Amino acid sequence: MDIVAxxxxxxxxxxxxxxxxxxxxxxxxxxxxxxxxxxxxxSAIAMLLPATYALPPVASLIMLAxxxxxxxxxxxxxxxxxxxxxxxxxxxxxxxxxxxxRKGRAGVALATAALASFFAGTISTLILALFAPPLALxxxxxxxxxxxxxxVLGLVGSIVLxxxxxxxxxxxxxLGLLLGCVGTDVETARxxxxxxxxxxxxxxxxxILAMGIFxxxxxxxxxxxxxxxxxxxxxxxxxxxxxxDFRRMLGPxxxxxxxxxxxxxxxxxxxxxxxxxxxxxESRISRPPEGFGNGAIEGVAAPEAANNAGAQTSFIPMLTxxxxxxxxxxxxxxxxxxxxxxxxxxxLQQQPGLFWGIVASMWIGNVMLLVLNLPLVGxxxxxxxxxxxxxxxxxxxxxxxxxxxxxxxxxxxYFLALFGVLGYVFAKLECEPAPLLLAFIxxxxxxxxxxxxxxxxxGDPTSFLTRxxxxxxxxxxxxxxxVALAPSIRAKREEAFDE
Amino acid sequence: MKNPKDLWAGLLFLxxxxxxxxxSSVSGYEVGSARHMGPGYFPIWLxxxxxxxxxxxxxxxxxxxxxxxxxxxxxxxxxxxxxTLLFAGTVNVVGLAPAIVVLVLLSSLASTHFKLQWAIPLAxxxxxxxxxxxxxxxxxxxxxxxxxxxx
Numbered sequence: 001m002d003i004v005a006x007x008x009x010x011x012x013x014x015x016x017x018x019x020x021x022x023x024x025x026x027x028x029x030x031x032x033x034x035x036x037x038x039x040x041x042x043s044a045i046a047m048l049l050p051a052t053y054a055l056p057p058v059a060s061l062i063m064l065a066x067x068x069x070x071x072x073x074x075x076x077x078x079x080x081x082x083x084x085x086x087x088x089x090x091x092x093x094x095x096x097x098x099x100x101x102r103k104g105r106a107g108v109a110l111a112t113a114a115l116a117s118f119f120a121g122t123i124s125t126l127i128l129a130l131f132a133p134p135l136a137l138x139x140x141x142x143x144x145x146x147x148x149x150x151x152v153l154g155l156v157g158s159i160v161l162x163x164x165x166x167x168x169x170x171x172x173x174x175l176g177l178l179l180g181c182v183g184t185d186v187e188t189a190r191x192x193x194x195x196x197x198x199x200x201x202x203x204x205x206x207x208i209l210a211m212g213i214f215x216x217x218x219x220x221x222x223x224x225x226x227x228x229x230x231x232x233x234x235x236x237x238x239x240x241x242x243x244x245d246f247r248r249m250l251g252p253x254x255x256x257x258x259x260x261x262x263x264x265x266x267x268x269x270x271x272x273x274x275x276x277x278x279x280x281x282e283s284r285i286s287r288p289p290e291g292f293g294n295g296a297i298e299g300v301a302a303p304e305a306a307n308n309a310g311a312q313t314s315f316i317p318m319l320t321x322x323x324x325x326x327x328x329x330x331x332x333x334x335x336x337x338x339x340x341x342x343x344x345x346x347x348l349q350q351q352p353g354l355f356w357g358i359v360a361s362m363w364i365g366n367v368m369l370l371v372l373n374l375p376l377v378g379x380x381x382x383x384x385x386x387x388x389x390x391x392x393x394x395x396x397x398x399x400x401x402x403x404x405x406x407x408x409x410x411x412x413x414y415f416l417a418l419f420g421v422l423g424y425v426f427a428k429l430e431c432e433p434a435p436l437l438l439a440f441i442x443x444x445x446x447x448x449x450x451x452x453x454x455x456x457x458x459g460d461p462t463s464f465l466t467r468x469x470x471x472x473x474x475x476x477x478x479x480x481x482x483v484a485l486a487p488s489i490r491a492k493r494e495e496a497f498d499e
Numbered sequence: 500m501k502n503p504k505d506l507w508a509g510l511l512f513l514x515x516x517x518x519x520x521x522x523s524s525v526s527g528y529e530v531g532s533a534r535h536m537g538p539g540y541f542p543i544w545l546x547x548x549x550x551x552x553x554x555x556x557x558x559x560x561x562x563x564x565x566x567x568x569x570x571x572x573x574x575x576x577x578x579x580x581x582x583t584l585l586f587a588g589t590v591n592v593v594g595l596a597p598a599i600v601v602l603v604l605l606s607s608l609a610s611t612h613f614k615l616q617w618a619i620p621l622a623x624x625x626x627x628x629x630x631x632x633x634x635x636x637x638x639x640x641x642x643x644x645x646x647x648x649x650x
Contacts, residue, residue, distance in 0.1 A: 051637075054637070165505070165556075167552060167555065167556050167559070168505075168508055168556065170552050171508065171509075171512040171549060171552045171553060171556065174512075174516075174545055174548050174549040174552060175512065175515055175549060177541075177545050178515065178516075178519050178542065178545045178546065178549060181519075181541060181542045181545070185538035187536075187538075188529075188537065188538050190528065190529075190538040192523075192526075192528060192538055192542060193519075193522060193542070216579065216583065219575075219579060220572055220575045220576050220579055221572070223572055223575035223579075223609050223610065224569075224570070224572035224575070387612065388610075389607070389610035389612040389613070389617075390617065390621055392606070392610075393602070393603040393606050393607050393618075393621060393622075393625070394621075394625055396579065396582065396583065396602060396603075396606050397599050397602060397603060397625050397629060400583055400586045400587070400602060401595075401599075401629060401633055404587070404590060404641070405633065405637075405639050408639070408640060408641065410587040410588065410590065410591060411587075413583060413584075413586060413587030413590075414584060414587050416583060416587075417580050417583040417584050417587070420579065420580060420583065421576065421580055424572075424576055425511070428504070428568065428569070428571065429504050429505075429507050429508040429511065430504050430508075431508050447541045450536075450541070451536045451540075451541075454533055454534060454536065455534060455535065458534055459532060459533035459534030459535075461533065
């Protein structure tokens with residue numbers, strides 16, 4: 001069996017002492033970030049990115065991946081103990097998880113979250129191992145037309161699946177594409193929108209944009225409302241779920257894993273959407289005796305399984321097509337580019353050790369998280385009580401140093417401040433920044449492929465529709481957009497995001 | 500104003516779109532043809548589409564109801580932006596440690612929980628930690644505090 005041989009290569013890479021260490025550092029940092037409310041995985045990864053420049057490529061990706069799925073574990077701890085999502089993928093876990101904690105079942109809720117996450121992590125790692133190779137083979141047949149169509153689909157997906165108004169999503173995508181135009185035009189070497197600033201001839205740095213909009217913007221937004229939160233970090237006892245609990249969490253975990261795996265692959269999907277969808281699906285299927293919202297174990301298991309599964313499978317399009325499905329994956333692509341690797345279908349053939357090493361390390365990381373989280377949960381619970389007014393100056397310091405160390409240029413930090421203001425304005429106007437970030441990273445690739453495709457087809461735009469794969473991808477994008485625009489679905493969509 | 504969030508978002512998009520078109524035309528980015536696109540082709544199309552989206556969004560906002568904009572967090576916005584800008588302006592001149600102290604003290608002022616006896620140790624702690632991690636540990640080429648430390 002191919003997959004066994006491949007996984008053996010992967011475990012060979014991932015089990016080296018250095019890589020185990022980086023995986024461990026990654027999941028610990030991820031858990032910490034997930035636990036602390038107010039720092040999301042995007043700004044955290046952006047902040048820690050400079051620290052990975054010196055690492056070998058495999059190690060840096062293993063560590064960054066660990067931060068991402070570690071944050072899913074940590075986020076649930078905060079959600080359950082203090083009714084605040086540690087990060088956005090655990091928003092729904094607050095509903096039933098915190099109720100369980102109030103009924104004295106905090107330990108069981110935490111264990112359920114960890115076990116469901118681990119279960120989902122194991123299955124979705126297998127899915128990644130099974131589906132990535134055929135997808136990469138298919139992607140090798142792709143030409144400029146298909147790549148352009150795929151990116152259009154990705155951006156449409158990010159608009160449809162993002163919360164808020166479709167029109168605003170579209171505007172954010174267009175703005176992101178425009179920001180991506182800043183810099184030197186690849187074909188004509190003509191500088192665009194650089195205003196004579198030499199540092200802009202390579203365009204805005206992705207990390208700067210991400211850290212400004214997500215990091216600084218988030219901090220300013222958080223300082224808007226400074227009412228203190230009540231912390232109910234009681235002593236946690238009774239971690240072990242009963243046999244009845246196990247029986248009740250099995251179905252929801254399975255359904256959550258399935259739903260999360262599918263939604264993670266979709267462009268614009270990932271952990272956040274997966275957790276919401278799994279909770280609303282579960283609330284239609286299950287009939288817990290206490291009802292949802294009153295501490296039903298199903299309401300913890302399903303979204304926690306889904307967000308972890310979604311976090312893992314969102315690596316599939318990133319590693320096989322080079323196309324990010326969410327901002328975290330866009331940052332991963334940024335990290336790979338900095339390491340001199342071009343993410344895409346060739347990675348699997350040229351660097352099987354890297355690809356399978358990351359896959360294997362994900363499973364190892366999940367084991368570490370399970371082992372780490374259950375016994376250490378008391379320590380994480382204490383971390384939650386770290387007051388935000390001491391935390392955010394540290395976030396600012398690390399953001400500023402992180403951006404400064406990318407190239408040792410003050411200009412980059414000025415841009416960071418600029419994007420921080422922009423990020424806060426977006427937050428005030430309820431403009432979801434994720435589509436902008438995706439468009440920004442896809443923009444240059446999209447323009448290049450579009451121009452090449454048009455050259456190849458003698459300036460005939462219908463060639464995008466007549467080529468089978470690109471035609472099909474664009475048709476899916478069109479259907480997606482039309483469906484989202486249909487009034488009945490629109491009402492449902494708004495309802496779904498309100499829940 | 501019934502839907503200020505949409506109105507301002509629309510105007511923001513409109514402004515960015517028009518600016519893109521204006522800069523492209525003033526700087527003379529060639530548009531080219533569909534077969535051979537010049538550097539101006541993509542930005543002008545994007546700018547035009549963005550302006551259109553902004554116009555529609557702003558127009559629709561006049562007819563729909565929406566939540567109010569709410570208070571702007573002006574103090575945090577100004578202090579954090581100013582702190583970051585000052586950090587950038589001073590880091591290569593006075594060194595990393597003083598630049599961090601300035602950033603931390605300024606940004607701490609934005610919190611309603613601000614207390615000097617908390618902010619000063621925090622600023623000093625972060626400055627020392629950063630010098631140890633980034634300059635001593637990772638070897639980043641930036642002065643720590645030339646005035647006092649000599650490096």
